[in-house]
Amino acid sequence: MTIDTRLFGTIDIAEEKLIHFPGGIIGFPEMKTFAIIRDEEKKDSRIMWLQSMDEGEFAMPIIEPNAILEDYNPIVNDEYLSPVGELTPEQTYSVVTLTVPSDITKLTANFKAPIVINMSNNRAVQIIVEDDYLVKQPIYELLMNAKEDN
Numbered sequence: 001m002t003i004d005t006r007l008f009g010t011i012d013i014a015e016e017k018l019i020h021f022p023g024g025i026i027g028f029p030e031m032k033t034f035a036i037i038r039d040e041e042k043k044d045s046r047i048m049w050l051q052s053m054d055e056g057e058f059a060m061p062i063i064e065p066n067a068i069l070e071d072y073n074p075i076v077n078d079e080y081l082s083p084v085g086e087l088t089p090e091q092t093y094s095v096v097t098l099t100v101p102s103d104i105t106k107l108t109a110n111f112k113a114p115i116v117i118n119m120s121n122n123r124a125v126q127i128i129v130e131d132d133y134l135v136k137q138p139i140y141e142l143l144m145n146a147k148e149d150n
Contacts, residue, residue, distance in 0.1 A: 001018060004056045005051055005057075006057045006058075007059050008037060008059075011035075013035040017035055018033055018034070018035055018053060019033070019035065019122050019123075019124050020122055020124065021033075021126070023083060023125065025115070025126045026128075031055055032054060034050050034053060034124075035050075036048050036050060036051075036095075037059070046063050046143070047063050048061070048062050048095070049061055050062045050095070050097070050115070060098070061097070061098040062098065063095060063096060063098055064094070064095055065094060065109070065111060068139050069142070074111070074130070074133060075129060076127060076130070080127040084117070084118040084121070084124060085121055087116070087118055091118055091119045091120040092116060093116075094114050094115065095114065096111055096113075097109070099136060106138070107138070107140045107143070108138055110134075110136065110137070111129075112128060112129060112131075112133045113126055113127065114127065
């Protein structure tokens with residue numbers, strides 16, 4: 001599938017790499033097909049992009065939650081995960097969205113609404129977890145500390 005994007009120009013994504021959100025994502029229910037894009041120029045960056053294949057102008061920065069909070073393991077109502085099919089730990093891939101303001105030190109992650117992907121069928125859902133995680137958890141220092149540890 002080929003699409004013109006705002007951030008990456010024209011990209012071509014193999015059909016088997018596309019991620020399908022049956023119900024869309026929170027705030028954008030009409031967007032159902034995405035791809036995860038890594039910045040090839042910043043290979044050491046943990047930040048990736050969730051690029052809409054329905055709307056080339058729309059891409060959200062994402063990160064694996066355990067890259068920041070090693071013990072991130074939210075309580076999830078199994079009913080919320082039913083759109084992605086049966087999950088096993090080996091086939092489950094989770095990311096959280098980031099908010100990147102002009103002052104990068106104010107970078108936040110949404111640990112309250114992770115995206116869960118079933119890698120065996122490329123179906124995904126964004127859910128609201130029951131834990132007390134924050135929608136806008138400041139992560140700049142955590143990210144810098146994690147970078148120093150590696």
